[in-house]
Amino acid sequence: MKLLIADGDAEQTDALKRRLISSALLFDDVVQARNASEIQRAFLQGTPEVMLLFTGRQATCNFEVFKYIQTTFCVLIVISDDPWDAVEAIKLKAIDFFLKPYEMEDLDYAIEKAVALASVRYHEVTEESIDKPLAGDIIVVWDKDRILPIDVGDIVKIKSSGAYSDIYLENDKHYVSAKNLGVFEEILKQRNFVRIHHSCLVNLGHIKYYNPGVKAYVTLSDSKIEYVSKRKKKDLLKFFNAD
Numbered sequence: 001m002k003l004l005i006a007d008g009d010a011e012q013t014d015a016l017k018r019r020l021i022s023s024a025l026l027f028d029d030v031v032q033a034r035n036a037s038e039i040q041r042a043f044l045q046g047t048p049e050v051m052l053l054f055t056g057r058q059a060t061c062n063f064e065v066f067k068y069i070q071t072t073f074c075v076l077i078v079i080s081d082d083p084w085d086a087v088e089a090i091k092l093k094a095i096d097f098f099l100k101p102y103e104m105e106d107l108d109y110a111i112e113k114a115v116a117l118a119s120v121r122y123h124e125v126t127e128e129s130i131d132k133p134l135a136g137d138i139i140v141v142w143d144k145d146r147i148l149p150i151d152v153g154d155i156v157k158i159k160s161s162g163a164y165s166d167i168y169l170e171n172d173k174h175y176v177s178a179k180n181l182g183v184f185e186e187i188l189k190q191r192n193f194v195r196i197h198h199s200c201l202v203n204l205g206h207i208k209y210y211n212p213g214v215k216a217y218v219t220l221s222d223s224k225i226e227y228v229s230k231r232k233k234k235d236l237l238k239f240f241n242a243d
Helices: 010-022 036-044 063-067 085-091 103-123 181-188 229-237
Strands: 001-006 031-033 050-055 075-080 096-099 138-144 146-151 157-161 164-169 176-177 193-197 201-203 205-212 215-219 226-229
Touching: 001 036, 001 075, 010 031, 010 103, 010 193, 031 226, 036 063, 036 157, 050 103, 063 157, 075 085, 085 096, 096 103, 157 181, 157 193, 164 181, 181 193, 193 226
Parallel strands: 001 031, 001 050, 050 075, 075 096
Antiparallel strands: 138 146, 157 164, 157 201, 164 176, 193 201, 205 215, 215 226
């Protein structure tokens, strides 16, 4: 796994490298980029799975570089001395933002989380196995370092989380997949799943109640409610043969 540290401070980067070496987080490659040109060059040599961007008022690395690189397949953490940079971090879907000064233990945890998320994305099962359910209506996702078979009937709902999907099961278990919601909608469209708004796909077998009205919603078997958008009401009602 490749880590890119975008930081003009060589001493700070070296200290962080030493800390990573002494931890259980093993990266195959740790690269420093001191400015926008070096960041672009690092991406051209292979998109890093995790990127730490140290930016701020006097930093040599800033958000302008993201006009020229694609971070879809990179988990981003932003560290800055400017609180307004949090807005840009959110726009880029960074998983964490730290305002200087920060606690190293908090950054350690953020990096662990980024590694786990990157592992889900890059160690997802092959396209052939996820593009269609396996025998017995089983789909598979990665749970940390294990391949986990999931019975389609146990899925209550799947919700979009940016480029990822959160899979919720009837036993209150929750897993993250690197596949987006559109992929699961296509996989499960013949298995009684319907999209009730732009970021939620529900299993019709787990709907307990449907409450119509201006703010229509369904109550699911996990006792949670999910709102039904105006555009999706007709799609949902078709499954119930309702008007």
